[in-house]
Amino acid sequence: MRVDDDALERLVLQAKGGDSWAFGRIFDEFNEPLYRFIASRVQRPSDAEDLTQLVFVKALEALPRYEQRGVPFGGWLFRLARNTIIDHARTRHDHAELDAAADRATDQAGPAETALLRQDLDAVDRALAGLTDEQREAIELRFFAGLSAREAAEVMGKQEGTIRGLQFRAIAALRRALNLDLDLGPDVDLEPVTGEAGPGSGDRQ
Amino acid sequence: MNEDRNVHDDHPGAEELAQRLGAYASARLAPDRKATARIRAAVMEEARMRALEATIGGARHRHGVASRRGWALLLAAALTLGSAAAVFAGSGPGGPLYGARLWIETVTLPADADARALERIRQIEDRLVDSERAAAGGNGNAVSAATEAYRAAVDAAIHEAGTNPDRLTRLEASLGLHVTVLETLAGKVPEAAEQGIQRAIEASQNAVDKIDQAKPDPGSNNGQGKPDETGKPADNGKPEQPGKP
Numbered sequence: 001m002r003v004d005d006d007a008l009e010r011l012v013l014q015a016k017g018g019d020s021w022a023f024g025r026i027f028d029e030f031n032e033p034l035y036r037f038i039a040s041r042v043q044r045p046s047d048a049e050d051l052t053q054l055v056f057v058k059a060l061e062a063l064p065r066y067e068q069r070g071v072p073f074g075g076w077l078f079r080l081a082r083n084t085i086i087d088h089a090r091t092r093h094d095h096a097e098l099d100a101a102a103d104r105a106t107d108q109a110g111p112a113e114t115a116l117l118r119q120d121l122d123a124v125d126r127a128l129a130g131l132t133d134e135q136r137e138a139i140e141l142r143f144f145a146g147l148s149a150r151e152a153a154e155v156m157g158k159q160e161g162t163i164r165g166l167q168f169r170a171i172a173a174l175r176r177a178l179n180l181d182l183d184l185g186p187d188v189d190l191e192p193v194t195g196e197a198g199p200g201s202g203d204r205q
Numbered sequence: 206m207n208e209d210r211n212v213h214d215d216h217p218g219a220e221e222l223a224q225r226l227g228a229y230a231s232a233r234l235a236p237d238r239k240a241t242a243r244i245r246a247a248v249m250e251e252a253r254m255r256a257l258e259a260t261i262g263g264a265r266h267r268h269g270v271a272s273r274r275g276w277a278l279l280l281a282a283a284l285t286l287g288s289a290a291a292v293f294a295g296s297g298p299g300g301p302l303y304g305a306r307l308w309i310e311t312v313t314l315p316a317d318a319d320a321r322a323l324e325r326i327r328q329i330e331d332r333l334v335d336s337e338r339a340a341a342g343g344n345g346n347a348v349s350a351a352t353e354a355y356r357a358a359v360d361a362a363i364h365e366a367g368t369n370p371d372r373l374t375r376l377e378a379s380l381g382l383h384v385t386v387l388e389t390l391a392g393k394v395p396e397a398a399e400q401g402i403q404r405a406i407e408a409s410q411n412a413v414d415k416i417d418q419a420k421p422d423p424g425s426n427n428g429q430g431k432p433d434e435t436g437k438p439a440d441n442g443k444p445e446q447p448g449k450p
Contacts, residue, residue, distance in 0.1 A: 018255070020249060020253045020256045021327045023252045024245070024252070027248055027249070028378055031245070035234070035235070035240075045240070048236070049236070052244050053244045056248040056251075057248060057251050117232070120228070121229055121232055121233060124228075124229040125229070125233075128229075143223075143226045143230065144230045144234055174226075175222055
């Protein structure tokens with residue numbers, strides 16, 4: 001996380017006042033996690049790009065009406081994204097551009113290594129596909145977008161405890177599907193370890 | 206640092222799952238730099254247009270309220286606007302007042318180090334916008350002047366950021382995007398201006414390198430920006446909460 005809660009609050013206030021520079025900083029903070037979340041829902045990279053742009057434009061429109069009042073900005077923004085994805089899904093039924101979704105991690109690997117990496121990624125893909133919609137969304141928000149449980153709860157319109165439960169069951173299912181099913185005990189709760197900066201993954205609770 | 210954390214990071218199964226999800230996100234869900242630059246450019250243009258519309262809208266409203274002040278005021282406003290337009294035209298990159306404008310911008314920067322660092326980033330972005338506008342107008346001299354000013358602003362920002370990890374990280378994030386914008390710009394400008402763009406790209410890249418060198422060693426616990434397990438810097442002054450589930 002690059003911007004702390006106080007700095008983000010100041011940026012949001014400035015952006016509400018029409019400061020485009022402040023909005024640019026907000027964009028820099030949320031662009032990548034937002035894109036990841038959208039890409040995990042729509043699959044087509046071109047759609048992910050269009051929708052990410054659309055969400056930020058919608059945020060520009062809606063920002064004057066945003067009031068903090070206990071709602072974390074990340075939760076508000078991702079809720080906007082979620083609604084935009086739902087609208088998109090209602091109007092578009094194209095097949096995923098699987099070829100276009102190139103695996104960047106395999107770009108510089110040799111053929112054998114590439115095949116192994118692809119297998120690994122495909123296995124994660126299949127494991128994610130085996131989750132319920134809500135479990136998958138909880139994983140996407142927590143791991144791919146880096147949101148806190150509270151922010152994810154705001155996005156999904158659920159209680160924080162429900163999110164933790166969904167995440168716990170999703171992790172158990174993923175571990176089984178990926179043959180990592182070791183007995184970790186009842187209280188284990190994985191934290192996203194994406195190696196990437198993600199808003200809300202820090203102290204924005 | 207994170208209230209959600211009750212992780213058994215040392216457990217092989219838990220760690221492997223987290224790593225595999227992380228690798229999956231990096232390989233299949235991360236935007237490439239060009240896509241990010243495209244989205245950012247479109248969103249920022251929208252933001253600027255909206256800010257401009259709001260300003261014009263506000264001015265129209267005020268004009269409506271004061272319409273009874275009559276033609277004399279209107280004439281005075283027109284003269285003022287004409288003068289302002291002339292000054293504005295002269296203060297663009299390559300114009301006779303451009304240097305004065307940059308000087309005024311610099312001397313009016315806030316004294317507080319954090320606020321100044323943020324304003325410096327804004328100043329650098331303004332120079333980037335100057336470069337883009339000059340390139341769009343096909344004015345090679347203006348591009349050179351704007352990119353030279355860009356380099357100077359980057360140098361000043363690096364110098365003032367010192368070794369503060371927060372300021373350096375923000376600056377690095379901003380400069381990383383600028384390189385993409387400048388590289389796109391390089392193919393669109395006259396040959397003479399292209400050299401200026403290349404110098405600006407080098408300045409950005411050198412600055413990013415300097416920032417990497419200036420950042421504190423992640424392994425050393427100096428109390429500032431200590432990275433957590435995700436590789437992200439922890440917030441200064443916010444202690445971990447190990448006992449919290």
